[in-house]
Amino acid sequence: MTRLHDVIVVGAGPAGASTAARLHQHGVRDVLVLERYDFPRDKPCGGGLTGHCDEALAALDLRLTVPFVPSAAARVRFGSFERTVTMGRPVNVIRRIEFDASLVEQVRARGVEVRVGAAVDTLVVDRDAVTLRLDGGLELRARVVIGADGAASVVRKHLTANAKALPHRLFMHELPAxxxxxxxxxxxxxxQAGLRGYLWVFPVTGGRAxxxxxxxxxxxxxxxxxxxxxxxGLAGYGIALPAKGSRGWPVxxxxxxxxxxxxxxxxxxxAAGIDGLTGEGIAVAMEQAQVAGDAAARALSTGGFEFGGxxxxxxxxxxxxxxxLDRWLARLLYQSGPGWQRWMSLVLFDPDVLExxxxxxxxxxxxxDQKLRLWRALVRHVGASGGRSRKLRAAMDQPAASSASSSPASSPASPDAAGSSS
Ligand SMILES: Cc1cc2nc3c(=O)[nH]c(=O)nc-3n(C[C@H](O)[C@H](O)[C@H](O)COP(=O)(O)OP(=O)(O)OC[C@H]3O[C@@H](n4cnc5c(N)ncnc54)[C@H](O)[C@@H]3O)c2cc1C
Structure with a gap:
């Protein structure tokens, strides 16, 4: 009979490594992490450790041990409109090939087994255990299985009966710049060209973008x-996208x-879903991992494996x-048909929204926690939307500037730079 593990985590990206770290914090030692690829393995990603990543790392006793570029400002652009906003604190931009390997190294150093070259093919749940069948036919069993296996998650497919829904699509390329x-x-x-989202240019260590x-x-x-x-879009920055090598996938x-x-x-x-507004998910994965690790540890100690809550x-x-909240904002901005211009003008021209x-x-x-501020911005917009729409059209009529490439950036503009702020 195959040995019964307490927990098997499928996938050793940020979600899987963090879940293993959380379980270790709870004293759960019989944890096996299964990963399809060996490390270092790459992952298409912008590499921005946005959101509450610092807090998540600290909560999990993990450290940022790889090179990074601290980015202290966000430059938001739309046509001829451009504004540079100082971040509340710098966002660290990493390379996933290095970051993910470093997380795996840290959990392995705690004694967690991360088995690579182990791709889960199917799973069967019965009353006492989950049986995983790997590519190659090996079967493994666990009391709890945690699907940290990314956007193409086999665990998610099992849960949702592979329900079809249109995905977000993201593409990226890392290149010298x-x-x-x-x-x-x-x-x-x-x-303006029909994208419902944004284009990014992030700095990367070693003279890359x-x-x-x-x-x-x-x-x-x-x-x-x-x-x-x-x-x-990149042509406006003087960046030529090579014919091959751009990577991405649906999420x-x-x-x-x-x-x-x-x-x-x-x-x-x-596997549980990314941020609908930004398409980002590294911090999300590490924050959710704490909730998942807590739930699994509790189940093991109480014997209640329903996970209803x-x-x-x-x-x-x-x-x-x-x-x-981001899901709601994304629907306003990206799903409102021709109305997107109204919401875009709120984002760009309100004195507080970009902050x-x-x-x-x-x-x-x-x-x-800032819903009151958001509502105030919405109320301000009711009275100001006519003027802001005109400013948006003016920004659309002009070709975009190209300040992110090798030339020095234009000076930060105030919300009034493309007109008055209200
Ligand atoms: C182009 C692009 C740009 C992005 N930019 C950013 C950004 O700048 N900032 C940000 O925060 N987020 C960004 N994201 C999102 C971010 O990459 C993901 O949210 C993040 O990787 C989620 O981590 P994860 O551990 O859940 O999944 P993953 O990182 O995908 O890890 C899943 C792991 O599971 C393994 N696996 C999959 N299936 C199996 C299986 N059957 N058996 C065993 N192992 C399996 C995979 O090999 C992989 O190692 C971007 C995404 C894309 C596509």
Whole structure:
């Protein structure tokens, strides 16, 4: 009979490594992490440790041990509009090939077994255990299985009966580039070309840039079309996207009502859903891992493996409140048909919204605790939307400047730079 593990974690990305770290904090020692690839393995990603990543690392006793670029500002652009906002604190930009390997190294140093080259193919849940069948036929059993296996999660597919939904699409490319400064560029200009999302240019160690885009699934767009949008957008920065080598894949946004657990099964990280507004999920994965690790440790000590309260626990945690708010904001901005311009003008021209966005990106504040500020911005917008719409059209009519490439950045603009702020 195959040995029965307490917990098997499927996937050793940030979600899996963090879940293993959390279980270790609880004193759960019989944990096996299964990972398809050997480390260092790469993962298409912008590498921005946004949101509450610092807090998550600290809570898990993990450390940032790899090179990073601290980015102290976000440059937000739309057509000829550009504004640089100081972050509440710097966002560290890492390379995933290094970061993920460092997390695995840290949990291995605690004695956790991370078995690589172990791809889970199918799972069967019965009353006493979950049986995992790996590629190659090996079978493993555990009291609890935690799916930290990313966007293409087999555990998620099992939970949702592989329900079809349109995914977010993200593409990225890391390439040599001399950037003017270390600001993280978020460029919404391609929304004029039908993108529902943004293009990014992030600084990377070693004279490189990480460039990419996110498309929200309010309309179906194919890879070639999105790559063309990315290529055209980057041209404005003097960055030529090579013909080959851009990487990306579909990811699914977090939905508070989605099925994230079943008896003996939990999902975490991309397997449970990414941030719908930004497409980001490293910090999300590490924050959710704490909730998942707590739930699994409790189940092992009480013998209650139903996990009926897990969805609510994820939703009520700070990360769940942030994800739910971002989901709502994403629907306003990306799903409102022609109305997107009204919301975009709120984002760009309100005196406070970009500050809130920068605080969200840097994790210096919990945006879900700032709902009053958000409502005030919405109320201000009611009276100001006519003038702001005109300013937006003016920004659209002019070609975008190209300040993120090798030339020095233009000076930070105030909300009034493209007109008055209200
Ligand atoms: C182009 C792009 C850019 C992004 N930029 C950012 C950003 O700048 N900042 C940010 O915070 N987030 C970003 N994200 C999102 C971020 O990459 C994910 O949210 C994050 O990787 C989630 O971590 P995870 O551990 O849940 O999943 P993953 O990192 O995908 O890890 C899952 C692991 O599971 C393994 N696995 C999968 N299936 C199996 C299986 N059947 N058996 C065994 N192992 C398996 C995989 O090999 C992988 O190692 C970006 C995503 C994309 C696609």
């Amino acid at each position: 001399t950037l003017a400064d270390t600001a993280m560029v978020y460029d919404f200009t391609p929304m 990480n460039v990419g885009l996110m498309h929200y699934p309010s309309s179906r767009k194919g890879g070639p079309e999105l790559l063309r949008v990315l290529r055209d 699914w946004g977090y939905a508070p009502g989605a099925r994230v657990s079943a008896p003996r099964l939990l999902t975490v990280g991309d 897990y969805r609510r626990a994820l939703r009520r945690a700070t990360v769940g409140r942030e994800l739910a 809130m966005y920068a605080a969200r990106v840097s994790g210096s504040e919990v945006l879900a």
